[in-house]
Amino acid sequence: MELGDIRCSFEFEEQARKRGAVRIAGVDEVGRGPLAGPVVAAAVILDIAALPAGLDDSKKLSAKRRAALDLEIRASAQVAVAQASVEEIDRLNILRASHLAMERAVAMLDPAPDYLLIDGNMIPANLHVACEAVVKGDARSMSIAAASICAKIWRDRHMVDLAQQHPGYGWETNMGYGSKQHKEALQNLGVTPHHRRSFKPVHNILYQG
Template identity: 50%
Template structure:
């Protein structure tokens, strides 16, 4: 069983530090992965999980928590990350979310992402407070990791851009809900569309207000 640790690690920098992470890679004796998700809170669409192993000799410039970046900057960094890093992505559907609950679906996707990486890391850092079961490498949850670890920042960008693109595609084939605009989150426009059209096949039936709709 892999060793796991969940804490706000005071030894980890409070902001991304490429030199520190490069040293950490050498200390670990091999590459490490950062893992993050996008889309835990929306009423509709999948949750997307990504894992990234960075090349610290060839880093994209400007990596940070995806929420702190503009859409244009995320898109530009996404292309760089996909070119320069080892990346895996897992998309968990609304049906899977309803079956496992959002936490279970996210953790299952995180474990799948580690196994799907082109190279196996010696350690994985997961944004938040949880680590998934079934991970065969050393694992550590890092609170606010998307703003503290470049590898997690890269994963957060890949997950966010991937999910946003998927929601735009869903908007084209499931018109009227405004998925391209609100990305499935519980906005006023989304709520009004639900009242008018009812839930679509892309809505999470275990989430309120969908759960309470007849």
């Protein structure tokens, strides 16, 4: 799939509607790669009569545009955001924890969806509803794009809050990813309760020597 061929549309949702689905939720997660903080997922059921203009993969949008779209989405759509903790990431592994966050977000939707569009090529094991995995779904499906935006806004704000409690790691700008500042702070300030101990840079500091 060429990047130039990818466009965000309501096509996947329309195809599901033709098959009889009524409440279609897009599901996405953010935060698999950081060294600190939870992994966060969102599930969003858009109102077909009030689709926000400019929905796209959250990574393609400016922070200002993401924040504006998050408000628009929440004003018209059904949104659920859930997380899997650092402890769960370390205990289960990041893939399973990501799926757990997705499962929790879907379970929070009330009334429940009858069809799910899941970003990626894997479907979490404990989703007891019809599902479809969509590769690069956050750039192809408006519902998944909306979920990517809501999940990223929630997680970014959470990391800014954690940065106030643990200054020096730069979480207010790196969001827990392994930036130079973050790695230097790990060496100089040590490991916090919000660090993922199973991730190699953190593990190496804990067990070096």
